[in-house]
């Protein structure tokens with residue numbers, strides 16, 4: 201079952217509710233940088249997020265160095281940002297709330 205890319209209006213509405221997230225890759229992805237106290241905290245976050253991602257079958261692109269995790273979410277199957285990215289962004293935010 202194909203998943204749809206959000207329209208520009210839908211994307212902007214979703215972003216307005218996602219504090220800390222912004223558009224990247226010319227509107228085809230969203231990104232946020234998470235900062236923790238140390239590597240252990242950053243990696244604990246990545247471990248929790250990885251389990252959620254596996255469950256949702258929706259996987260982040262990310263880069264980690266020490267206490268920083270840069271996350272990019274996009275839906276390859278949709279060729280851009282979909283509801284799955286928004287859901288994953290919210291789930292990641294909830295991990296640090």
Ligand SMILES: C[C@H](O)[C@H](O)[C@H]1CNC2=NC(N)=NC(=O)C2=N1
Nearest residue numbers: 257258259260274275276277278
């Ligand atoms: C076959 C499998 O369901 C797909 O490849 C899934 C897996 N994880 C995914 N993750 C992300 N971020 N985008 C996708 O389009 C995607 N597709």
